[in-house]
Amino acid sequence: MNIAIIAPEKFEFQDLVCIDIALRSRSLDRVQMFAEPAGGEDGQLEFACLGAAATVEVQVKGSESALDLAKLASHLAHFPDRKGEGTLLDRLIQDERRFALFVISGRCVDAVSSFLIKRMPEDILQRSVSAPSAEAFRRDYSRALGTLAEDGTTLWQTRHAHLIKTAAEIDQAALRSALGRVLILEQQTSEDVQTRIMNTLAELGVPTGSAAHAIGEMRARVQGAKGDRIDVLASICDVIERHAPSTMRPSDYVSRGLEDQMLAGLLASHVLLLSGSPRTGKTFTARELASKLQVKGYEAKECFSVLEASRFLLDGARAWRVAILDDPFGGTHPVPNSAQELAQLKDLVLRANATKLLIVVQAKDRIFGVFNTSSLSGARLRSHAWVDLDAHSAELATKLWRDLGSRGKVSSVLYQSVLDAFGGGEITL
Numbered sequence: 341m342n343i344a345i346i347a348p349e350k351f352e353f354q355d356l357v358c359i360d361i362a363l364r365s366r367s368l369d370r371v372q373m374f375a376e377p378a379g380g381e382d383g384q385l386e387f388a389c390l391g392a393a394a395t396v397e398v399q400v401k402g403s404e405s406a407l408d409l410a411k412l413a414s415h416l417a418h419f420p421d422r423k424g425e426g427t428l429l430d431r432l433i434q435d436e437r438r439f440a441l442f443v444i445s446g447r448c449v450d451a452v453s454s455f456l457i458k459r460m461p462e463d464i465l466q467r468s469v470s471a472p473s474a475e476a477f478r479r480d481y482s483r484a485l486g487t488l489a490e491d492g493t494t495l496w497q498t499r500h501a502h503l504i505k506t507a508a509e510i511d512q513a514a515l516r517s518a519l520g521r522v523l524i525l526e527q528q529t530s531e532d533v534q535t536r537i538m539n540t541l542a543e544l545g546v547p548t549g550s551a552a553h554a555i556g557e558m559r560a561r562v563q564g565a566k567g568d569r570i571d572v573l574a575s576i577c578d579v580i581e582r583h584a585p586s587t588m589r590p591s592d593y594v595s596r597g598l599e600d601q602m603l604a605g606l607l608a609s610h611v612l613l614l615s616g617s618p619r620t621g622k623t624f625t626a627r628e629l630a631s632k633l634q635v636k637g638y639e640a641k642e643c644f645s646v647l648e649a650s651r652f653l654l655d656g657a658r659a660w661r662v663a664i665l666d667d668p669f670g671g672t673h674p675v676p677n678s679a680q681e682l683a684q685l686k687d688l689v690l691r692a693n694a695t696k697l698l699i700v701v702q703a704k705d706r707i708f709g710v711f712n713t714s715s716l717s718g719a720r721l722r723s724h725a726w727v728d729l730d731a732h733s734a735e736l737a738t739k740l741w742r743d744l745g746s747r748g749k750v751s752s753v754l755y756q757s758v759l760d761a762f763g764g765g766e767i768t769l
Contacts, residue, residue, distance in 0.1 A: 349530070354400045355559045356533040357443050358383045361398060362573040363540045365461045373573040376566040379420040381428065381440075385461075394437045396464060396523075397428060401444040407524070408449045409473075410480045415442060416522070417484035417503055424498035429481065432518035433510065439464055439521040448526050451476070455524045469519040474512055477519060482507035542637030545584035549639065549659025554583040588640050588664075589631035590624045594743045602727065603629050609724065610692040612699045615707055615716055616729035622701045625729060626664045629699060638662045638697070646684040653688070653696040662697040669706040678710045689722050704730075 355375075361383065362373035368387040377384045383398035399415055401407075416429040432438050441460075448456055454473070457463035485500045534555065541551045561575035606612040606629065614622045623642075630640040642664045643649040649663040668685055669678050685700070692698045704716065707726065711719035716726040738759065745755040 350402050351563075352559070353402045353445075353530045353533070354382045355562045356530055356537065356555075357398065357400045357528070358562050358572060359555070359558050359576060360533045360537050360540075361385055361441075361460060362576050363537060366573060366577070368461060371573060372571040373576075374565070374569060375562045375572050377569060378567060379423075379426070381418070385441075387461075392437060394439070394464070395435070396439045396441050396461075397431070398441045398443065399428070401442060401446070402530075403444070404446045406446050406449050407442075407444055407452055407526070409451045409476055410483075412442075412452050412455070412522070412524075413477055413480035414484045416440065417481060419499055422495065424495060425502050427503075427506075429518060430506065432521055433514055436517065436521075439523060441523045441525065443525045443528050445527065445529055448524060452524065455519075455522050456526060457523045460525065463523065466517075467520040469516045471512065471516065474516045474519060478507045478510070478515065538637075541580065541583075543635055544580055545587060545634045546580060546637065547583075547585070547634075547639035547659055547661075548637040549657055550583045551637065554579055585634070585639070587631045587634055588627040588642070590627055592743070593624055593628050594739050595628075596621075596625065596729075599625070599628060599632070603632055606697055606699065607694075610694060610697055611689050611721070611724050612697075613721060613724050613726040614699065614701045614729060615704050615726040618703055620729045622703070622729055623664070623666055626666075626699045626701050630662050630664055633662045633697065636660075640664070642666055644668075646681050646688055649698065650684070650688050653698065654691060658695075660695045662699065665698060665700045667702055667706070668700065669702055669710045671703070671706075674706060674709065678706075682710055686722060689724065704728075 358373065358375050362385075365371050365373070365385055365387065369389070370393075371385070371387040374380070374384045374386070376382060381397045382400045385396040385398065387394055399418070401415070405411075416427065416432075418428050420426050428440055432440055441464075442455075451473070454467070454469070482504045484503055485496065537555060538548075538551050541554060542548065546554055557579045558576050561579065562572050564570075565572045565575065602612060602625075612626075612629070614626055616622050627642070630638075630642075634640050638660045640662050641652050643652060644666055646665065646668050649665045649668075652663050653661055665685075668681050669675055675681055688698060700721070707716065707719045708714060713719050716728055719726060741755070741758055745752075745759070750758075
């Protein structure tokens with residue numbers, strides 16, 4: 341494989357690692373992420389911990405060969421461009437709040453396994469390195485450039501002398517401290533990192549169908565920021581804001597305690613039918629469920645006709661979607677041709693699948709009229725039964741009343757009186 345093929349893959353891996361670390365560290369205090377800062381490595385994470393500034397310099401290594409102590413020494417002996425001093429190890433020695441993170445595709449041999457971490461940024465911690473390990477590293481570090489200069493340049497000779505001098509003169513305690521801030525994430529590939537980014541974007545509400553495009557935009561932002569002190573995390577967050585739709589979750593929603601059960605049913609059968617009397621919270625419940633799916637990467641839309649819901653779900657897009665079909669048979673007034681709506685809805689129900697979910701919301705009176713029945717059990721849609729939200733429990737009634745009280749909507753005397761009545765089973769909602 342030639343360099344023209346390798347280089348794009350290498351840079352893609354670096355870009356993705358930079359994005360992944362920025363996203364995983366976004367909750368840190370005063371956090372910033374820089375791509376290839378001048379005089380630095382492939383990336384640099386800066387944040388505040390316990391009020392003090394901390395820095396993590398990131399090197400990305402796409403080679404699948406095993407990482408041993410000699411290779412680690414070589415990585416830490418990386419000099420700034422055209423400089424004969426100021427290696428990554430030098431910077432670790434000079435700054436006790438500085439860490440080095442190596443993200444590698446290969447595996448670590450046993451001799452360097454103590455540097456491994458599993459979580460980022462949780463594992464950015466000072467570690468203990470044994471004296472024998474430090475001494476073994478010292479020997480490898482002095483030989484990091486080899487024994488013969490390829491071209492005999494003055495720069496090579498200067499660098500070689502610097503490594504030998506550092507290895508000979510560094511105090512063991514300082515070396516062990518510096519090595520205690522060396523961290524390694526092993527067996528990382530572009531595919532692994534991209535999958536992790538996709539999962540993070542889904543958690544942040546970016547629809548599955550938009551995630552690849554969003555990552556492409558993020559990579560462009562990272563590439564444009566290389567070499568300059570531009571915080572790429574701010575740019576990444578800007579991309580997310582443009583791709584993540586606003587959540588459907590109602591601001592004052594009070595949980596019924598059944599949402600997880602209803603969501604599991606929807607994911608299993610691909611269709612959820614919600615009914616009840618007017619103002620029982622049918623649409624609010626549907627929006628709450630849809631917002632949970634948005635976090636999983638679904639696009640969500642509230643539709644007001646079967647045709648609109650069909651177009652949204654079945655337009656040929658590969659995106660994962662959930663449609664809320666609100667009052668397909670009419671709200672205050674019935675729709676003109678309810679039989680046609682019912683036939684179209686039956687067809688749509690059959691076509692729902694794991695990536696195209698359907699939540700139908702309809703008041704009982706319209707259901708009874710369209711299905712010519714007096715009970716929800718007589719109004720099944722294919723194999724799907726309606727969930728009756730009129731079945732309020734005393735626990736839900738108490739939750740609703742407590743919520744009203746917490747927002748100052750009722751007087752304290754009335755609030756306590758009704759709360760006691762709920763507790764004693766004297767009244768229900």
